[in-house]
Amino acid sequence: MTRAGRWITGTAVAVLLLLGGLALLAWRLLPSDEALAAEIGQRFEKASGIGLRIGGAHWSLRPIPVVVLSDLATVQERPITVRRVVVRPQLAALWNRRIAIDAVEIEGAVLPRTSVRAFRGRWQWSDAATALAGAWSPAEVALEHLRLRDVTWIDRRDIGLAYDADLRFDRGWRPREAEVSRRGASPAARMRVEREGEQDRWRVKIDVGGGSWNGDAALRVLDQGRMRLTAQLSPKGVDIAGLVGAFARRNVVEGRIDGQTELETEGDNLGEMVRRLHTRTRFTVKPATLKGFDLAKAVSTAGADRSGQTVFDDLTGTLDTQSGDDGIVLRYTGLQARSGLLTASGSATVLNRRLSGEAAIDLVDGVVGVPFKLAGTLDEPQLSLTGGALAGAAVGTAVLPGVGTAIGARIGQQVEKLFGGEDEEKEKKPPQKPR
Incomplete structure (x- = not known):
């Protein structure tokens, strides 16, 4: 056998x-x-x-x-x-x-x-x-x-x-x-799978968040009996709050997702396949609301005040998930958001609901690339300037109140990069021994 x-x-x-x-x-x-x-x-x-x-x-x-x-x-x-x-x-x-x-x-x-x-x-x-x-x-x-x-x-x-x-x-x-x-769960969160003839292919139909996430899946037996499962799915009109709420989670972004998802995993048995599961979703949310952050206010006050929310005309990016022994790692890359007041770009990583990442915010009237760091948890996210950018913001405020704060923050970040202090975490780590 x-x-x-x-x-x-x-x-x-x-x-x-x-x-x-x-x-x-x-x-x-x-x-x-x-x-x-x-x-x-x-x-x-x-x-x-x-x-x-x-x-x-x-x-x-x-x-x-x-x-x-x-x-x-x-x-x-x-x-x-x-x-x-x-x-x-x-x-x-x-x-x-x-x-x-x-x-x-x-x-x-x-x-x-x-x-x-x-x-x-x-x-x-x-x-x-x-x-x-x-x-x-x-x-x-x-x-x-x-x-x-x-x-x-x-x-x-x-x-x-x-x-x-x-x-x-x-x-x-x-x-x-x-x-x-x-x-x-309400709205319903349900997955149905139907085999296509005698082939190792299945039609996948998912109802979640008041929308659908449908597609196809296929199973292959590789050399020495190893199994490989792949799937291509298309989220359409999936409400983010309904999606995460069905699994007792909360999220800081509200809106409806459309996009494309690729799923893959491989293993000698079912347990290993579950532990190695990887997905990649390229998504668009139109419109999107960022809860708990008024990004325009955060820029103008150098992060001192960001209370409120930001409504984007659209939010796009890629979400990679990777299962592991410590939980599921979520990596958001290529994030791009646009509203009438500003545009923003960035990346973020979430593990066990702890958040880390960075963002650059551009105001419409010429203030470009104000740098912010993301930290905290999904329940209590934090948005702040880096040390060098914060020092630059203080100088900007003294020279020109208001928009000068944002310009100073940008200059402060560039000075920080010049002297190798961009990543504050690197300073905390001991130097590695040469091999």
Whole structure:
């Protein structure tokens, strides 16, 4: 079997059994409910090294085969919990020791990020599949329908977001159709995926922020079984406040996005692909409102007062996102904004909601390139002049109040560059030793 085949089979079997399909392994013994719960818990701990408590387990053959597990919890400081799992196996497959399931339904799962990460490195899918499945083997379509209801992911900031999902599978674990939605979000935040024939291509339809983010996705199997996923999507009329609000976030920019998004990731397994996910979006927002910043006021007062907001005729730029162990890094480059009073350009980086970047603001009547630094957080952003620019602004104020402040700031920045003091952070770092 190829590396991709081993990964697909091993992952599929292990995940299915983790979600309740592992209950089928004990059917040949027709165990009591208590014995079934104990068997599942023992096999789970053998495969993962982490204990599993099961509040209740029940199985029956009539009127249709079904296994029901309730009140599951991993033995961790902050456990992963599942209120209810229902597994509906195909009876004919059971007698042949094959895993063939019509449907798995999961309700009320809570997944703390730190607890999920504890499985990384200790759960090897091929070993887990062997430990859990024993002599059983997956059918050509091991699972036809997976249904998730009220599954909550708790992130590094301890924010819990609940999701619903429905997935139907073809051979080789290819989704035939899928729908994932943010539970309770208004306006709706929902993604639907439909496979195009038998090819590894899917039509993607996303409703979010009162607009759409539709496109196509494709999967390729590379050398040695490595997987590569790519997608091209087009945001149209997506309200920024509605988009970030659906995921319990806030943003300093308001407006509707149009543009183009490219997505790519690569890995040996699903977990690695999620961790390596990269997107690039070239966007336009018309009009755009910058909340909490009156940039014209900030220029005229050398950053002393920037209260208010700025309305732009348009805002354009590129947003790159890169997943990593420390979170998702957002990099905004080529930012250009224009209004009747001013134009602005700049770049910014956001990691764990902390903000850093720089901007240059041009007033219409000839004050060009007044430099500002961005800092703080997305909840409390800060806009200020650099040290040299601030000193220049003070000189400008003494010579010519008002617009002279901005001219002085610009001169101060140029002097700062001339003497190598543009980046104040560099002065704080110790010199590197020569190699």
